Amino acid sequence: MNKNSKRAYNFNAGPAALPLVVLEKAQAELLDFNGTGMSVMELSHRGKDYEAVHNRAIELLRELMAIPQDYEVLFLQGGASLQFSMVPMNFLAAGKKAGYVMTGSWSEKAYAEAAKLGEVFVAATAKEGNYRRIPAWEEISYGADSAYLHITSNNTIFGTEWQAFPDTGAVPLVADMSSDILSKPFAVKKFALIYAGAQKNLGPSGVTVVIIRRDFLEQANKNLPTMLCYATHAKNNSMYNTPPTFGIYMMKLMLEWVKAEGGVPAIYKRNREKAALIYDAIDASNGFYVGHAQPEARSLMNITFRLAEEELEKKFLDQAKKTGFVGLNGHRSVGGCRASSYNAVPYESCQALRDFMLAFQKENA
Numbered sequence: 001m002n003k004n005s006k007r008a009y010n011f012n013a014g015p016a017a018l019p020l021v022v023l024e025k026a027q028a029e030l031l032d033f034n035g036t037g038m039s040v041m042e043l044s045h046r047g048k049d050y051e052a053v054h055n056r057a058i059e060l061l062r063e064l065m066a067i068p069q070d071y072e073v074l075f076l077q078g079g080a081s082l083q084f085s086m087v088p089m090n091f092l093a094a095g096k097k098a099g100y101v102m103t104g105s106w107s108e109k110a111y112a113e114a115a116k117l118g119e120v121f122v123a124a125t126a127k128e129g130n131y132r133r134i135p136a137w138e139e140i141s142y143g144a145d146s147a148y149l150h151i152t153s154n155n156t157i158f159g160t161e162w163q164a165f166p167d168t169g170a171v172p173l174v175a176d177m178s179s180d181i182l183s184k185p186f187a188v189k190k191f192a193l194i195y196a197g198a199q200k201n202l203g204p205s206g207v208t209v210v211i212i213r214r215d216f217l218e219q220a221n222k223n224l225p226t227m228l229c230y231a232t233h234a235k236n237n238s239m240y241n242t243p244p245t246f247g248i249y250m251m252k253l254m255l256e257w258v259k260a261e262g263g264v265p266a267i268y269k270r271n272r273e274k275a276a277l278i279y280d281a282i283d284a285s286n287g288f289y290v291g292h293a294q295p296e297a298r299s300l301m302n303i304t305f306r307l308a309e310e311e312l313e314k315k316f317l318d319q320a321k322k323t324g325f326v327g328l329n330g331h332r333s334v335g336g337c338r339a340s341s342y343n344a345v346p347y348e349s350c351q352a353l354r355d356f357m358l359a360f361q362k363e364n365a
């Protein structure tokens with residue numbers, strides 16, 4: 001527990017920490033939003049009060065990510081997991097093939113869903129050695145007529161992250177950015193479609209952001225159930241049906257916070273400083289802590305490491321929990337430890353974790 005604010009040192013992988021000021025603002029507005037005498041949850045999604053929130057969230061995301069005008073910004077439901085299916089439903093036409101770069105469990109899931117719907121191929125894989133790296137660009141192979149190439153920009157479970165994005169020319173590049181969207185500046189124009197569940201860097205769970213280039217959208221399959229067509233949501237400003245209004249409101253508060261903090265460049269700088277605290281503790285430990293990811297593939301968002309012995313690792317995690325650190329257990333599929341240091345995780349939490357790691361090593365080395 002953080003002594004000053006009674007807030008937990010929250011390193012959860014998602015849903016994850018939200019900024020204190022965002023929660024306080026939501027609390028202050030809960031019973032009477034904007035003089036309506038209602039919470040945002042109770043507003044009609046067709047009324048002007050909610051509509052202003054909805055449109056402001058889109059506008060802020062456009063501004064913060066410098067999303068070009070020829071892209072649509074959609075707020076959907078069903079999580080990133082539904083995008084694993086919606087992408088191939090809309091864009092993997094018969095006779096075409098879609099390439100997947102395999103960098104972890106989420107890429108595997110995306111690939112498996114697409115394989116149910118059409119022809120897919122592995123364009124490159126980092127599975128050997130348990131997903132410790134990101135394939136080099138030269139390793140990735142796909143035909144110039146591929147329907148699209150799919151990547152997972154940050155691998156939440158293994159703690160690896162693409163450091164630069166490829167230029168795929170005429171082949172549409174699609175990315176699952178669930179766990180690193182808004183964490184660093186990058187050129188949206190390299191992508192035909194980006195999707196991300198909100199519950200790591202954008203707000204609470206329940207909203208999925210899709211950013212899609214209009215000319216790509218025009219190529220989508222039109223013979224799908226209405227709710228599964230991106231075009232339905234684009235045509236209706238993501239209000240074809242009732243949107244997750246409270247989640248979108250929370251996202252708007254979160255985006256206002258990012259802007260007030262200095263925008264994505266300032267957040268990126270702090271993310272690097274936060275991650276460096278923990279990676280430095282790992283690197284200076286003489287093998288007491290061992291990072292999972294190869295250094296050149298390290299994620300700024302999910303820092304994965306192990307201790308040399310299983311017993312010691314258990315002791316570390318137990319003691320960390322007692323000290324007030326939340327969410328440090330690695331994903332059940334890989335074990336070990338994982339500290340997720342998303343945008344809203346305060347620098348002080350990372351400092352406290354670094355101090356704890358150094359003290360634990362001193363006592364137990």
Ligand SMILES: Cc1ncc(COP(=O)(O)O)c(C=O)c1O
Nearest residue numbers: 079080081106156176178179197
């Ligand atoms: C990279 C990535 N993709 C997809 C998902 C699945 O997201 P959802 O639970 O929103 O379906 C997650 C969840 O942790 C993730 O980290």
